[in-house]
Amino acid sequence: MEANASNESDVARRYISFKNKILEMQACLTAIEKCPIPVVCAIHGACIGGGIDLSCCADVRICSPDAKFSVREARLGLAADVGTLQRFPKICGHGSRVRELCLTGENFDAVEALRIGFVSRIESNLFESAMNVCQTIARNSPVAVQGTKLSLNYSRDHTVEEGLNHIAMHNAAALMTDDLIASVMAASGSEGNFQNMLPMAKL
Amino acid sequence: MEANASNESDVARRYISFKNKILEMQACLTAIEKCPIPVVCAIHGACIGGGIDLSCCADVRICSPDAKFSVREARLGLAADVGTLQRFPKICGHGSRVRELCLTGENFDAVEALRIGFVSRIESNLFESAMNVCQTIARNSPVAVQGTKLSLNYSRDHTVEEGLNHIAMHNAAALMTDDLIASVMAASGSEGNFQNMLPMAKL
Amino acid sequence: MEANASNESDVARRYISFKNKILEMQACLTAIEKCPIPVVCAIHGACIGGGIDLSCCADVRICSPDAKFSVREARLGLAADVGTLQRFPKICGHGSRVRELCLTGENFDAVEALRIGFVSRIESNLFESAMNVCQTIARNSPVAVQGTKLSLNYSRDHTVEEGLNHIAMHNAAALMTDDLIASVMAASGSEGNFQNMLPMAKL
Amino acid sequence: MEANASNESDVARRYISFKNKILEMQACLTAIEKCPIPVVCAIHGACIGGGIDLSCCADVRICSPDAKFSVREARLGLAADVGTLQRFPKICGHGSRVRELCLTGENFDAVEALRIGFVSRIESNLFESAMNVCQTIARNSPVAVQGTKLSLNYSRDHTVEEGLNHIAMHNAAALMTDDLIASVMAASGSEGNFQNMLPMAKL
Amino acid sequence: MEANASNESDVARRYISFKNKILEMQACLTAIEKCPIPVVCAIHGACIGGGIDLSCCADVRICSPDAKFSVREARLGLAADVGTLQRFPKICGHGSRVRELCLTGENFDAVEALRIGFVSRIESNLFESAMNVCQTIARNSPVAVQGTKLSLNYSRDHTVEEGLNHIAMHNAAALMTDDLIASVMAASGSEGNFQNMLPMAKL
Amino acid sequence: MEANASNESDVARRYISFKNKILEMQACLTAIEKCPIPVVCAIHGACIGGGIDLSCCADVRICSPDAKFSVREARLGLAADVGTLQRFPKICGHGSRVRELCLTGENFDAVEALRIGFVSRIESNLFESAMNVCQTIARNSPVAVQGTKLSLNYSRDHTVEEGLNHIAMHNAAALMTDDLIASVMAASGSEGNFQNMLPMAKL
Missing domain, CATH: 1.10.12.10 (Lyase 2-enoyl-coa Hydratase, Chain  A, domain 2)
Incomplete structure (x- = not known):
């Protein structure tokens, strides 16, 4: 039934079906946040849209110098709906730049990600550095x-x-x-x- | 009746009348926050007391290098009561410097406003820059x-x-x-x- | 009775007794936060574990260049339980570095404390500087x-x-x-x- | 613009327009609740659908023996949306009968309205009785x-x-x-x- | 792992394991409450302990004249932990009798269940009556x-x-x-x- | 200082002093509610104003047939401020009669106290009955x-x-x-x- 839900001709039924799908996708990401063990996220390359949603669920984020970020959803015609608008400002505050990034959908780089508190550090040897955090915690x-x-x-x-x-x-x-x-x-x-x-x- | 409310001799009636006035003024500012369209605020010169209250209701704030800021109310003998104490720390966090600024009422400059996340950027061509943000969002x-x-x-x-x-x-x-x-x-x-x-x- | 509470052989009774002790210790620190007068905290040397708990209850924090900080509890085998995990991220945000510091228990220095907003300033003449803040507020x-x-x-x-x-x-x-x-x-x-x-x- | 809002062909725009209309209607009823002076409601005859929404905003409700009540919306194809589902169970509790009345949309009479706490009293001389309450309060x-x-x-x-x-x-x-x-x-x-x-x- | 969790010798690990088990059992009952379709509960005979937990999750409750109820957990040495202490007073209010029933664990009969609002009606032909409610809603x-x-x-x-x-x-x-x-x-x-x-x- | 607080000529200082006094009186009553052991209240004669405030903090209330109740404060020129307006409607619901009693300050008798759920039972041998509840709980x-x-x-x-x-x-x-x-x-x-x-x- 879920499969053809979006083919529903009744708007209200489509609405309810869409809502349930979104809640389901949200639950997938929230599972990371609810994981009792800390999650460390190593970010390199493009961290766009879903990448932000996902990495917001981690406890610690480290990125490589080439990492590029964007809350892209606004640019794609929708409000981000699987966690960015909820978690990103709890991580970085509701400061001016955070809202600007959410409303414009423009890119920000590693240096800015560090400045607003999204990542802990920029590291060239990214995975080694992330593993070090894991090992420190695991001790x-x-x-x-x-x-x-x-x-x-x-x-x-x-x-x-x-x-x-x-x-x-x-x-x-x-x-x-x-x-x-x-x-x-x-x-x-x-x-x-x-x-x-x-x-x-x-x- | 409102007009001569503060002439009331009964303290409780004056209290209720004052409270309603404050709520009314708060509602004026909250209207900006509730505006469904993003609000971009271009700040130059003095942004003091009511200026902070007002600009806190915007989504994005950009300032010129000469901008000067102050949560002046404490110095004027009252706790700020139309939004600064509620919105400023949700924007910039409840960090030490934010509380210090609220309790002392002292000035802070554009560089500090940027550092604590109150503004997105310091721009010499302020209005052009603010219009650019608007246009990017409007796209x-x-x-x-x-x-x-x-x-x-x-x-x-x-x-x-x-x-x-x-x-x-x-x-x-x-x-x-x-x-x-x-x-x-x-x-x-x-x-x-x-x-x-x-x-x-x-x- | 409280004194020998931890000697209880019944686990549930020990649990209730422990809980009451923790609540009592929390109340000691919360008393600082509830003090109607602003509290300015001058931090030098080691601000470790209980030092963080305590200084989080102040309104303004200033530190000397030699100050060393740590949410040490994780390293000592317990989750911090008299305020750090509640107040530290409300002060500095739930950013990546804040969580990392809480989960690893590692040290951070004055410069980092400033960067994440925990202190307002690093000052060599610490006490004079703290007294200045007090006097400005007292005016x-x-x-x-x-x-x-x-x-x-x-x-x-x-x-x-x-x-x-x-x-x-x-x-x-x-x-x-x-x-x-x-x-x-x-x-x-x-x-x-x-x-x-x-x-x-x-x- | 509001007038032809429901003629919008774009579903999302219609949704936003409908939502604003509902919020506006809710605000009309909430105005009664927010009135600083107590509101006493005298209910006779049919108190159906909007009648429940309205009377829920009063502080005191008295009814005549012939009063008939119904949370009719469910029967008309919609969930009540201007206050009944929020206020009726805060007045009468989330007991079994309250939910049954909301889900079935069936009628209930004055005796039941009294039993579940919706009205204070059943009075034949309804308006005199309601005025008495007003006068007692006004004293x-x-x-x-x-x-x-x-x-x-x-x-x-x-x-x-x-x-x-x-x-x-x-x-x-x-x-x-x-x-x-x-x-x-x-x-x-x-x-x-x-x-x-x-x-x-x-x- | 879950199976031998209670054999853990470490008290803290047993605690965490117990907590997860309780949360899991709670989720089983909450699933009834979260079911988007109304749930009508027909109660006859003994509705004791878990019976209260379960029936509290329904929307409408009807009972036969012989139904007997009890929040038995207090008498069995534990605080009820899968929903009664949360839902029963939201259904029936935090009135004196509700607390008394929770603290004493004593029985109450159908007439009292009706009086405190736990059931909608006492019906001899219980299932027919419950089906009638279902059919009225389904219309x-x-x-x-x-x-x-x-x-x-x-x-x-x-x-x-x-x-x-x-x-x-x-x-x-x-x-x-x-x-x-x-x-x-x-x-x-x-x-x-x-x-x-x-x-x-x-x- | 507290003693002559109400002699303050500065209205704001009197306000703060009054507020602290009220909070202190509230804390005295809340101590009963926070007592980890259930509190059973036996009510006879007049339970007026402070009597309602006090008995609302108990878990179980039983009254004698002669008990008389009143939320008297409204009649005495003030809103009840040590708990009645908070606890009485959480006990008995926000039903019409509860609000009427709070706004008029009129008396209600034992039968009505039972009907609205304020007391569990009306008992002639009041203290024996209250002790029985205690003993049942203590078992x-x-x-x-x-x-x-x-x-x-x-x-x-x-x-x-x-x-x-x-x-x-x-x-x-x-x-x-x-x-x-x-x-x-x-x-x-x-x-x-x-x-x-x-x-x-x-x-």
């Missing part, structure tokens, strides 16, 4: 790292007071982990030896 | 541009999840526009030929 | 300054519309202050002479 | 009555904590009214003698 | 019915203003349906002839 | 009872989705209690034997 306790990401995502969309209450509930349980001991040992020179949190959690 | 489909502004404003004040749901509802209808075809044609070299959205929408 | 009307801080805090956690309504209610009463006259006089050259708002309000 | 201080309505409307849409903060701000100013003295005198037997709040406030 | 336009349910669910969790904006967006598209003509014809005596909205939408 | 596991109250309070002020997430976090830890075994034993006939949660938790 920390999975309980700590996943709690941090969970709390950052929650706090982005809630008041400070609600965010504080949320992390208090989370940590009251999470602080009973044995990782705390391993972390302290790691901090004092020996290697941390953490159990993975989830099968996929081999960071 | 895009009105349906796309207005949907983008609507979604940016909504998303600023809602969670990512609510923003996603909102744009899904909007685009499910907006994607049925014939502009999409015109946009694709424009993107492939020919000039886009869009109907205006609203009489005033001749960007 | 303004206490009613104006405290209303500004109240509104900034409220607006950070609410929509623009709710923030506008809040300041309208506040100012409708606050504008009846005699400080307005004193401020206008001060602005025109004579010294402002404000009553203090609160005993502790001698800024 | 109270306008400052008190309008503050009560303002707070009830605000609290309906906010948390208890936010509602408490809102009334604290309001009352801190409103308690400075001279009405308090007049009220205490009225309560001890003499007639209250209040200034009107607003020209239209002659209750 | 209405699917576009209207599904829009009504969508708006009721959205409005339950949002302010009146946000609910109004939501239905305006929805109806601006939904009112372009051909069902409106069919509905008007049906209302004037002839049988409505609606296309189904979804394959499963054969009400 | 349940403290972990379960306190989790239930916590979740009810949280859910009253949040969306269903946020309430579900909150109880999932809470229960993921709380279900590790040994009370579950004791509860199951109690449910199968033997007496539950729970550790107290808090010293004051001897229900």
Whole structure:
């Protein structure tokens, strides 16, 4: 039924069918954001339209000097609808340049992406640099790292007071982990030896 | 009645009358923000107090090198009450410098306005530059541009999840526009030929 | 009872006891944020873990060139739970670098703290500079300054519309202050002479 | 332009035009809710569709024994869109019968309207009874009555904590009214003698 | 992995695993609430614990005279965690009796379920009566019915203003349906002839 | 300083001082609501003004046949400001009668208090009946009872989705209690034997 939904002659039924398709595509991208493990995104070449939507769902973004960015949708005749207009200004603020980029659809380069806070760094050896971030994070306790990401995502969309209450509930349980001991040992020179949190959690 | 409201001897009645006046003034400025068409603001000379309130309602801000800015209200004995304290930190973040500027009321110049993200660019030929931004936006489909502004404003004040749901509802209808075809044609070299959205929408 | 709470053998009771302790510690820091008078924070040397939590509660932060910062908690095996994950990204945005710092726990220096908006300035004569900010603020009307801080805090956690309504209610009463006259006089050259708002309000 | 909006051939433009029309109609009804003076609604005969939308905006509803009610829209092929689906369940709860009435569009009578809390009373001498409510309210201080309505409307849409903060701000100013003295005198037997709040406030 | 999650020796890992299990169970029940088609629930015999959780997700509830209800979880040593504490008071209000039933876990009968608004009616011929409700709803336009349910669910969790904006967006598209003509014809005596909205939408 | 606050001649300073006093009084009443243990309120005689404010903070209310109620504040010249306008309609709904009682300040009796859901029951042997509720609750596991109250309070002020997430976090830890075994034993006939949660938790 979904397949021929756009052939519907009734406008309201087409509307409902389109809406469900958009929600489905949004959910695909949101899955990245909801992944309990941090996601590091290495950007090179063209990061246009869907590329922005996708990379906005990552936690950390690094790009090569040749990376080119654009919130292209406005230029293609539609408002971006799978996350850019929601996440890009939460990442970079609702500053003048961010709105300008969304409304004009024009390109911006790596230097500007760095200036507005979209990427952490511009690196020539892009993948090595991205892997380094992953490894640095992976050296920390999975309980700590996943709690941090969970709390950052929650706090982005809630008041400070609600965010504080949320992390208090989370940590009251999470602080009973044995990782705390391993972390302290790691901090004092020996290697941390953490159990993975989830099968996929081999960071 | 409004006219002599501040002559009221009863404090509570004066309070209610003042409050209604402030709400009315706020609504004047909010009208700019609610305008479905993007607003580009060209700032030169002094942008002080009400100037900040006003320019915060625009989508894009460009300034000349001589522009001078100040959240002057604190220095004049009142908390700014027609939008600066609400919109300025959503534009530039709640960073240390933003709060300092609001609490001290001191001046900041064009370079600092750029650094904190309040303006997109400093331009000597200010009006030409501002008109260029308008024209670049106007080359895009009105349906796309207005949907983008609507979604940016909504998303600023809602969670990512609510923003996603909102744009899904909007685009499910907006994607049925014939502009999409015109946009694709424009993107492939020919000039886009869009109907205006609203009489005033001749960007 | 609180004292031996962590000796509880029942996991759920330990959880509830831990949660209450965390909430109590959070309240200690939040007290700084709730202080009606602006708080200026002078940072030098190591500002690590709890140092970030604490300084995030200030309104203005200035640091010396040697200041070193770190959201250390992730490295110590826990998600930061007394405010950093809530306040740091509201101050500096949810940009890539902010998340990276929270997830890796690595150090950042004064220059980076300035770049991401965490501090207003790097100053060699740190305390003199911080006192200057205090004095500049103290020259303004206490009613104006405290209303500004109240509104900034409220607006950070609410929509623009709710923030506008809040300041309208506040100012409708606050504008009846005699400080307005004193401020206008001060602005025109004579010294402002404000009553203090609160005993502790001698800024 | 509005007039021929529905003749638009472009679906997206028709959508935007329809949406603006609906918002405009909603605003007409919301004006009743926003009226600072309490509104008492006397219902007799048919209160169907728009009648429910309208009466939901009142503060107090009284009906005659012959009153007949229906959320008719579902039966007419549309979801009610000028307030019933928002206000009716905030008045009567999201109980089973309320949803059933909205989804079936079937009639309900005065007895059921009373049972679900939609009306305060069933009265044969309807207008006299409604006027009695008005007069009872009008005997109270306008400052008190309008503050009560303002707070009830605000609290309906906010948390208890936010509602408490809102009334604290309001009352801190409103308690400075001279009405308090007049009220205490009225309560001890003499007639209250209040200034009107607003020209239209002659209750 | 999930299977042996509860065997985890690390308390924090067990906590995270438990939380994910609870969220998964909640999602099973929420699926009923999210079903775009109204759900009518016929309750007879024991509706205890999970029975309350489940029936709270329906739109309309009817019960037989012998139905017995209980929010049993408190008596079994846990706070109900798959929806009762969230949905039951939104259905019946946060009145004294509702809280008492949640805290004591004691039984209540059909008459009380009706009194507090949990069920619409007590019917001896339960299934026939429930089918009648379904058929009455099914006689209405699917576009209207599904829009009504969508708006009721959205409005339950949002302010009146946000609910109004939501239905305006929805109806601006939904009112372009051909069902409106069919509905008007049906209302004037002839049988409505609606296309189904979804394959499963054969009400 | 607080003592002579109302003697302030500056209106704005008086306003701020009044506001702080009101917030302080509100906090006294909110402490009852925040008490982790359920509070049962036995009402007899006059429950007027502050009596409503106070009893709204309880979880369960029972009254004697002679109880008389009134939201008296409107009649005394002020909007109720320590909780009634926030909590009373969350308990009883925003129905017509509730608003009428708040706006008129007129009395209502035990029968009406029962009808609108303010009390659970009217009981001649009031205190025995209230103690029975306490004992029934106290027979349940403290972990379960306190989790239930916590979740009810949280859910009253949040969306269903946020309430579900909150109880999932809470229960993921709380279900590790040994009370579950004791509860199951109690449910199968033997007496539950729970550790107290808090010293004051001897229900």
